[in-house]
Amino acid sequence: MAIVMSGSAHDTHSLRGLPLFAAMGDSSFERLAGSIRIDNLHPGDVLFRQGDPAASVFVVIEGWVKLVRLTSSGDEVVIRLFTRGHSFAETLAVRPRVHSASAEAASECVIARIAAMTVGRIAHEKPDVALAIAQASDASLSALMDEIESLKVRSADARVAQFILSLCPVGESSCVFRLPFGKRLIASYLGVKQETLSRSFAKLRSIGIDIGRNEIRVTNTALLEAEANDQHRSAAIRYEIHPTPG
Amino acid sequence: MAIVMSGSAHDTHSLRGLPLFAAMGDSSFERLAGSIRIDNLHPGDVLFRQGDPAASVFVVIEGWVKLVRLTSSGDEVVIRLFTRGHSFAETLAVRPRVHSASAEAASECVIARIAAMTVGRIAHEKPDVALAIAQASDASLSALMDEIESLKVRSADARVAQFILSLCPVGESSCVFRLPFGKRLIASYLGVKQETLSRSFAKLRSIGIDIGRNEIRVTNTALLEAEANDQHRSAAIRYEIHPTPG
DNA sequence: CGTAGCCTTGAGAGAGTTCAAGTGTTGTGG
C-alpha cells in the first residue's frame, strides 16, 4: 500500500530537476507543486491497470516501475521500464483516455503523482506546461524507437548485453551493482524466455561479466559494448573480391 | 524532386480534419495555415536524414512515408510507416534537436510541411497548439507500444497476417488492393528477412489470402484475424489436469 | 526441515536465417 506524504519543500526542490518539471517555468511549477503527492511503493504495487481511465501523471523519483501489457493469450509483456527522472502517462492529461497498459512497481520505489485533471487544466492555460509534456513524450518516443530497432536487428545475446550495459554507471570501465528486479522481468522486457536469458548470462561469463543471484560484476565495459553491438557477427572480415574478368 | 504548391483554400480545408490540426482551435489553425507547404513526393524522396537538425513538422495527406534507422552494421531498419493523417517530427518543434531517424517517401505521396520554428513559436503562445502536438505524440506512443508488443510475443507469421489486416479496409469481410510499396520494405518493417516474408505469404494462401506481385486478394478477413492472433498456438486445448492424490 | 519460488541446465523441436540458385519483370540500348 502506498504511503502518502505531503510534498515538502525539500521534495519539491529535488523534483524541480527532473525532466518533466525542468522543462517548465517557475510559475507553472509553483502551481503544480501543491498538487504533487509522493508515494512509496513496494514491488507489485499497482499504479494503474490497462483499461482504467487515466487519473494521474507520474514521475519516478527512485526505483523502478514496469509498464506491461496483457496479451490476448493471457501472458504479460513488459513494454518499458521507468526509473529516476522518467515520467509517464503525461500525454493522457491532455485528453483523458483509458490506459493502454498497466504500470506496477518493479522494485521498492518512490514516485510523484499529480492528478491528470490538474495537469490538464494548467496545461490548457500555460503553454510551457503543455510543451513540457510534449517534450517528455518525445523522450519516450526515442526510447521506444531504440527498443524497436533493437528487437528487429539484434540477437537475444546482444540485447541482453545492451541491457546490462544500460544499468552500468556511465564512464566506468568496470562496476558491481545489484539487480533491481527479478530475471523473469528482464526476460519479458527483452522479449526472450527466461531460459534463454539464463543461457545468455552464462555466455557473458566468458567476457568477464559475472551474474549472481542479485548481483552483477562487470570487469570490462568495452567488451560488453562489443557484445551489445553484435561484434562477433559484423566483425567478420569482408574480403574485397576482384572478379576475374571474362 | 518535390513540387511546391501554395496551400489553397481547398487544401487547407481538407487538412483541417487531420488529427494534428483537428486538435487545435480555429484561430491557431488559421495562423498555421499560411505556412503550410504541400509537397508531392516520389518513392525514395528524402524528407530528412538521421542526424539532420529538425526543420519541419510533417503530416501525411496521401501515400506512405517510411521512418528508418541506420544500424551500426550499416543496414536500415524500418521503424514506422506513416500514411494519411499521421504526423511526425511534431515534438521536435518544441525543442529543436537532430532527427534520430530518417524519413523517406515509400510510395507516391502528398505531404504537408510546416517550418518547425513557426510551429514552435505558435505553440509557445497558444496552449492548444502545444496540446495538439502532445496529443499527436500520444498516438505515436500507442502505435510504437503496439509494435513492441507484437515483436515480443507474436511469431513472424502472425505479424505478417496482422500487417495485411491493417491494410484491409475496416468492416469488409473480403477485399482486393494494391501493395503500396515493395516487399523488402514490409519485411524490414516487420523485423523479418525478405525470404521469411515470402514464405509467410505462401502459407497465407491456404487461408484464402492471395498475394501477387503488387496485388493482395483477401477472401475472408476473419481467417486473417485468427492468424494474426496466433490462433493455431493459443487455440491448443488446455485440459484440466486433476492430479491423482497420493 | 520441508516447501515454494526463482533460476539454471539439458535435450530435442521448431522458427527464422543464410546461402545459393532460379524465375519473372522492367527498362535500356542496339
Added chain:
DNA sequence: CCACAACACTTGAACTCTCTCAAGGCTACG
C-alpha cells in the same frame, strides 16, 4: 523488336538461434 542487365521476388536446403519441455539446484521462509 529483341537481347541484356538490373532488380524484385521466390524457393530449396542446411544451419543457427530460440523455444519448449523436463528435471534439478539454490534460497528464502514458514
